[in-house]
Amino acid sequence: MTKKRLWITRRLSDATLERAARDYEVVINHDDTPGTAEDIIAASAEFDAIIPCHSEHFSADVVAQLDPRLKILANHSVGVDHCDLPALAARGITVTNTPDVLSDATAELAMLLMLGAARHAVAGDRLVRTGGWDSWSPAFMVGKQVTGARVGIIGMGRVGRSFAAKARGFDMDVHYYNRSELSADLAQGATYHSTIESLLGVADFLSLHCPATPETTDLMNSERFAMLPPGAVVVNTARGALIDEDALMAALDRGHVVAAGLDCFKVEPGGNPALSLYDNVFMLPHIGSATRTTRDAMGFRALDNLDAFFAGQTPQDQL
Incomplete structure (x- = not known):
């Protein structure tokens, strides 16, 4: 044949x-x-x-x-x-x-980005590499603790559920928004929110795991960033279209969002050069499934x- x-x-x-x-x-x-x-x-x-x-x-x-x-x-x-x-x-x-x-590999990277963003990975790495680490104090590079914090997940498909499982390993309180509520065996104790707005209000950490569609383009915009608790950390390993990058930078400038971990961007390859000016943004070149x-x-x-x-x-x- x-x-x-x-x-x-x-x-x-x-x-x-x-x-x-x-x-x-x-x-x-x-x-x-x-x-x-x-x-x-x-x-x-x-x-x-x-x-x-x-x-x-x-x-x-x-x-x-x-x-x-x-x-x-x-x-x-x-x-x-x-x-x-x-x-x-x-x-x-x-x-x-x-x-x-690719669910586990992508969820692993989301955890890396969340931890790195929360604990000053970019600034800390640069400080050591450039020989600038010449002092220490109790106030030095104090970050945001992940263990025990509330994490909000938008999109509880395969990747979102894998990320939730890993977050539970850090004793995180898992909340989620999905198009429909999951069965108890899939939710594994995660708290369901019927609207994105309800979820954002409790998300000290927010991780995006939904597809890019016309309806989800700029899902996270100025209005929604403002709904997050002050000092929130935002993670995106899904698609760059989900985040209004100018709105994210404005939220970072205000200090309302304290850090972000991004594996995807509006423009790929290349990303957004303006984001490189932020030491509190931990970025990777869309390698979520790269194992x-x-x-x-x-x-x-x-x-x-x-x-x-x-x-x-x-x-x-x-x-």
Whole structure:
């Protein structure tokens, strides 16, 4: 049987590429640069399937120009905000993602960002590295304690629940907002809030774990930052679109928000240079799922979805 042709748009894990080459006729973008609209449109005439990342954008305009040969996008990501799903569905193109497998890695990074933001990781690291640490006093670099504090989680999907489990390890009082209240076995004692506004009022720490949609764009704006308790810490490992970055900086300038931990930004790659001026903002370059274990699992999940599709089955993660 002739192998289906597969375009892998970025450099995935070695184990993923080995398996893909075994089962498909594969072309890999070894330059590891984002696929442009022109690349995607051209590839659609040459390949039966694409494994894209969130760096490849399937806008309505791009989708309208895709060749009928392309049958499936097996995303190497959980988020699909880079895909115009209605446009793809109208063209009969199946779309899948990779849920479950990156929840723990992303939740780990959220914990790192929360702790680092709360305990002056940026300023402290710089002080030691530059040789500026030449004194000490009881008032030196006093931060915000995580243990026993209240944490608010917006979005209690897989990543949010994994983060909640880790927060309970710090004896945190977990509160959450979700589109619907979780069953008791999933909530594990977390307190449900039916509105974001109710949650914000008790969130000494706030962690965002919801998808980017038109409804969640600038979810955290000036009005909502002001609803947080004074001295709150904000963490975002979900999508940069969730935070109005100017509003965050204004809240930091007022001291109402004392620190932030960010793994994602409005503009990626690159981030927001203005945020680099804040020692109380701990930033990482969108690496929430970047562990070897998770990268292998994501690649294999994408291939599992392709295998099912070409076997005439419904992929496990079809959207």
